[in-house]
Amino acid sequence: MTTSSPRGVGLVSAKVAHFDQPLPLRSGAQLPAYDLVYETYGTLNADASNAILICHALSGHHHVAGHTDPDNVDKTLGWWDNIVGPGRPLDTDRFFIVGVNNLGGCHGSTGPKSINPATGKPWGSDFPMVAVVDWVHAQARLADYLGIRQWAAVMGGSLGGMQAMRWAITFPERVRHAIVIAAAPNLTAENIAFNDVARQAILTDPDFHGGHYYAHGSHPWRGLRLARMLGHITYLAEDQMAEKFGRKRRPEAGSYGFDVEFEIESYLHYQGDKFAGYFDANTYLLMTRALDYFDPARVAGGDLAKALAVAQAKFLVVAFSSDWRFSPERSREIVNALVHNGQDVAYAEIQSEHGHDSFLMDDPHYHAVVDAYMKRITP
Amino acid sequence: MTGAFERADFDLIASWVQPGERVLDLGCGDGSLLRRLIDERGAKGYGVELEDAEVLAAIGNGINVIQGNLEQGLAGFDDQTFNHVVLSRTLQTVRHTERILGEMLRVGREAVVSFPNFAYWKNRMAVMSGRMPVSEDLPYEWFDTPNLRFFTILDFESLCDKMGLVIRERQVLDDAGRTVTEEQNFLGSLAVYRLGR
Numbered sequence: 001m002t003t004s005s006p007r008g009v010g011l012v013s014a015k016v017a018h019f020d021q022p023l024p025l026r027s028g029a030q031l032p033a034y035d036l037v038y039e040t041y042g043t044l045n046a047d048a049s050n051a052i053l054i055c056h057a058l059s060g061h062h063h064v065a066g067h068t069d070p071d072n073v074d075k076t077l078g079w080w081d082n083i084v085g086p087g088r089p090l091d092t093d094r095f096f097i098v099g100v101n102n103l104g105g106c107h108g109s110t111g112p113k114s115i116n117p118a119t120g121k122p123w124g125s126d127f128p129m130v131a132v133v134d135w136v137h138a139q140a141r142l143a144d145y146l147g148i149r150q151w152a153a154v155m156g157g158s159l160g161g162m163q164a165m166r167w168a169i170t171f172p173e174r175v176r177h178a179i180v181i182a183a184a185p186n187l188t189a190e191n192i193a194f195n196d197v198a199r200q201a202i203l204t205d206p207d208f209h210g211g212h213y214y215a216h217g218s219h220p221w222r223g224l225r226l227a228r229m230l231g232h233i234t235y236l237a238e239d240q241m242a243e244k245f246g247r248k249r250r251p252e253a254g255s256y257g258f259d260v261e262f263e264i265e266s267y268l269h270y271q272g273d274k275f276a277g278y279f280d281a282n283t284y285l286l287m288t289r290a291l292d293y294f295d296p297a298r299v300a301g302g303d304l305a306k307a308l309a310v311a312q313a314k315f316l317v318v319a320f321s322s323d324w325r326f327s328p329e330r331s332r333e334i335v336n337a338l339v340h341n342g343q344d345v346a347y348a349e350i351q352s353e354h355g356h357d358s359f360l361m362d363d364p365h366y367h368a369v370v371d372a373y374m375k376r377i378t379p
Numbered sequence: 380m381t382g383a384f385e386r387a388d389f390d391l392i393a394s395w396v397q398p399g400e401r402v403l404d405l406g407c408g409d410g411s412l413l414r415r416l417i418d419e420r421g422a423k424g425y426g427v428e429l430e431d432a433e434v435l436a437a438i439g440n441g442i443n444v445i446q447g448n449l450e451q452g453l454a455g456f457d458d459q460t461f462n463h464v465v466l467s468r469t470l471q472t473v474r475h476t477e478r479i480l481g482e483m484l485r486v487g488r489e490a491v492v493s494f495p496n497f498a499y500w501k502n503r504m505a506v507m508s509g510r511m512p513v514s515e516d517l518p519y520e521w522f523d524t525p526n527l528r529f530f531t532i533l534d535f536e537s538l539c540d541k542m543g544l545v546i547r548e549r550q551v552l553d554d555a556g557r558t559v560t561e562e563q564n565f566l567g568s569l570a571v572y573r574l575g576r
Contacts, residue, residue, distance in 0.1 A: 336457075340460065342401060342423055344443055346442070346443055347446055348435075372435055372436075
C-alpha cells in the first residue's frame, strides 16, 4: 500500500528559461522580459503526453525533488521529494515532472530581487503585482518552450492547488487532470486577515525602506520572521501543537523573563529565523497578495460552478481533516461545483493531525490515494 | 459482500438506468455498481463513501468517489442533480433513516433503495429458534454487524406512506437472487424499490 521508495530522483540541477516576449499581467502592468528557473525529473515521451506540472505554494520553489548537494543530501532534498521519484506516487519512470519557481519568487525566477531593466537596480517594491493567472500564463510559456502542448496533470498543494484549478479554467484544452490538494476556491476573511498581519509585520519593519531595502544593504528580517512565525501557527493543528510541545519548557531556560522559555517559542523562533535567512520579504508580500486575490468565481458573479464549467480536466481534490486554514469544507465547495456541472472529480478527506502542512507529509493513505489516481492517468 | 445475490440486486438497478443518466450511489464501496452502470449503461456516475479503504479502491476503479458521511445528509449536492440516487444494502446501517430518504429525493428525481428483509422466513426461523439470523443478505453476527435498523418490507412501506413517498416499483428477491412474486414479505430476502415524490 505504501508507495515510498528508498530511491529518489538523485542529484538534480536547475535550468533557466528566458522569455523575451512581454507578459501582460492581470493588474494591467506587463513584464518586458523574464526568466523562469525550473527543474525536471523523468523523461518526456515522444508525443510529450506524460508531463506533469507541480505548482508551488507560498514559500515553495522549483526544487521539488532530489538533492542538489551530494555531500548534503538530506538538507538539500526538494520540498515534495517524498511523493516524486521512481515508484513513488508521481512516478518518474512513467512521468516527466516539471517544477518551476513562479514569477515574483526569490529562487531564481524574475522577481523583486532581480534587476529592473528600466533602472538598472533591483525591482524591489516596483515589481508588478502578480496574480495566480499570471503565473499560469508564464507556466504556459514554459510548457511551450519545453514542447508540452497538454499536461497529463497539473498538481499542487495550497496556493499550488489554486494554480492547478486556474490552469483548468484558463487553458481547458491543455490540462487532462487537475490535482488540487489542501486548497480552496478563495481565501476566507480570516485567511486574508492572517496575511494582512504578516504583511504589516514586514511593511512596518524599519529595515523595509519602502521595499527598496536592497539598496540599503538591509533586509526586513524581523518583519519577515514575525510573518513566518504567524504563518507557522496557522499551518499547524491545535492538537498537534499540544502533543508536540504542550507546555514543555526548555531545560536551560530561566524564568520570569521574556526569553525563550517554552518549547513552542523555541520552535517558532527557529522556523522564523531560518525562513528570514533565505526568503525575500518582497516575494512574501507578493505571494500572500496573490493568495488574497485568487477568486476564479468572481468574474462569474461568485458562481464557482459557472467558473469551472469550461474545464475539461478530470479532478482529484484532497483535503485534510485537521487543516483549519484550508478546511475540508472549502475543498468540498470545489467538489460540489464540479458535481453540479457533471464534471469528473474524486475527493478524499485524509485523517491527519498535521494541519495545513499535512499535504507535505509522507502519510501512507494520502500517498496511496494520489498513487491510485496517478495510475489511472495514461501517459 | 459480493456474490450471486448482490449481482441480482445490481442487475435490477442496471436495468433501470438509461444511457447518459446521472447516478449517485450512496455508500458506493469500491464502486463496483457504478463501474457497471458506467460501462454497461453509459451512465454518468458519482459515489459517496466514508471508509478510507473503499475510497481508495473506488479511486483505483476510476470512480468519481466523494468521501463523506451519509449521516450528515447530502449537503453540497444541489436539488434534482441526479436521475437516480442509489442506496444499495445500506439503509439498515443509517441512523437518520427519514433524513437520508428525504435527501435522496431532494438531490435526485428517483431513489433506488435495497435492503435485507428481516421478515424473510429464514430470518423468522432463526429468531424462532432463539438466534439472531445470519444469512446471505444479513451476513454479520449480532456483535459485529454494521446494521442499526432491522425492518421488513411492510415496515418500510408504512414509512414510505408516512413520508408521502411514491413506490414506483418493488422487486423482491430470495436468497438465491430469484424473483419472488408471492408472499414477498415472507419469501423475500432482499427488497429493491424505486421511489419518487
